[in-house]
Amino acid sequence: MTLLEIENRQSKIVNRPRRLRATPAIRAMVRETELNARDFIYPLFVRHGQGRSEIRSMPGVYQLSVEESVREAEAAIRSGVNAVVLFGIPKAKDPIGLENFSEDGIVQQAIRAIKKEFPEMVVVTDVCLCEYTDHGHCGILNTGEHFHRGLPEGYVLNDETLDVLAKVAISHAECGADIIAPSGMMDGMVSTIRAGLDFAGYENLPILSYAVKYASSFYGPFRDAAEGAPKFGDRKSHQMDPANVCEALREAAIDVDEGADMLMVKPALAYLDVIRVVKDAFPELPMAAYNVSGEYSMIKAAAQNGWVDEEKVTLETLTAIKRAGADLIITYHAVDAARWLSA
Numbered sequence: 523m524t525l526l527e528i529e530n531r532q533s534k535i536v537n538r539p540r541r542l543r544a545t546p547a548i549r550a551m552v553r554e555t556e557l558n559a560r561d562f563i564y565p566l567f568v569r570h571g572q573g574r575s576e577i578r579s580m581p582g583v584y585q586l587s588v589e590e591s592v593r594e595a596e597a598a599i600r601s602g603v604n605a606v607v608l609f610g611i612p613k614a615k616d617p618i619g620l621e622n623f624s625e626d627g628i629v630q631q632a633i634r635a636i637k638k639e640f641p642e643m644v645v646v647t648d649v650c651l652c653e654y655t656d657h658g659h660c661g662i663l664n665t666g667e668h669f670h671r672g673l674p675e676g677y678v679l680n681d682e683t684l685d686v687l688a689k690v691a692i693s694h695a696e697c698g699a700d701i702i703a704p705s706g707m708m709d710g711m712v713s714t715i716r717a718g719l720d721f722a723g724y725e726n727l728p729i730l731s732y733a734v735k736y737a738s739s740f741y742g743p744f745r746d747a748a749e750g751a752p753k754f755g756d757r758k759s760h761q762m763d764p765a766n767v768c769e770a771l772r773e774a775a776i777d778v779d780e781g782a783d784m785l786m787v788k789p790a791l792a793y794l795d796v797i798r799v800v801k802d803a804f805p806e807l808p809m810a811a812y813n814v815s816g817e818y819s820m821i822k823a824a825a826q827n828g829w830v831d832e833e834k835v836t837l838e839t840l841t842a843i844k845r846a847g848a849d850l851i852i853t854y855h856a857v858d859a860a861r862w863l864s865a
């Protein structure tokens with residue numbers, strides 16, 4: 523063939539991205555995002571008493587006794603997931619949430635039990651007041667002896683709450699927690715907890731800050747699970763407005779400044795753009811995203827109806843969260859996803 527003949531035979535289409543999609547092996551070579559069980563953090567709900575009870579709005583997720591939480595931690599490790607985050611349901615609730623920093627608190631018991639059985643497991647603890655207070659709010663309320671004129675009755679008081687958060691964090695540290703994760707969106711929570719931990723001798727304990735947490739309706743099922751729904755009002759005076767993204771950069775910058783070791787964006791799925799901008803602004807910090815209860819339950823419900831394939835939709839969702847910039851993903855699907863990935 524002459525050069526001219528070759529040129530004439532050439533297709534008009536030069537760029538054919540399909541060439542790199544032709545076989546599974548080539549597709550695997552050029553895959554940009556890979557899920558890994560080591561990136562997952564598995565949430566556990568721990569309560570007093572025996573056995574386990576399934577959460578109505580979260581099929582496959584349970585409130586666990588201390589013993590059952592150890593069993594679930596074992597299932598996680600077997601699947602390749604090496605981190606859990608603990609939420610506690612106390613025996614009794616009161617305006618401050620005293621069990622939250624009690625030596626015999628439910629989370630304190632669970633940390634000790636899990637660390638005893640599995641010292642290598644990374645135990646993250648959620649630090650907030652809402653599961654422990656009788657009013658279900660994330661802080662001490664503006665009422666009674668704490669009343670501040672100039673703030674509305676029932677407003678969540680910021681600085682009074684910080685002292686409690688520091689106490690809770692120290693109490694978790696004393697039981698052997700590996701990472702402290704404050705989720706209450708109080709101003710100054712990272713620096714207060716950092717100071718408290720340092721003072722108590724835990725200067726090496728990392729803080730994973732729920733830096734960018736929205737006032738989201740996707741937390742509905744969690745509030746069943748943790749029995750922490752507010753008895754009145756909402757969380758809009760401290761959690762972020764879902765409409766805002768520039769503000770996410772401010773929240774993240776403040777927490778970095780205060781000494782956060784890792785950042786979190788929450789929820790994940792409806793906030794992939796936020797994950798991306800925060801990761802781009804602070805690439806030097808590992809970033810977590812919380813694939814929250816409502817996101818989990820939507821997939822579960824659709825899968826139970828036969829409308830979507832649970833495995834495929836879940837892995838696609840988790841891949842998207844990672845692709846958006848999350849290094850770590852907190853997900854109720856952690857153990858299932860890890861099993862699917864290794865199957």
Ligand code: PBG
Pocket residue numbers: 648649650651652653705706740741742743744745757813814815816
């Ligand atoms: C607060 C906390 C909440 C969640 C995690 N930590 C609830 C809230 O802010 O109202 C929600 C997680 C989920 O929906 O899966 N302790």
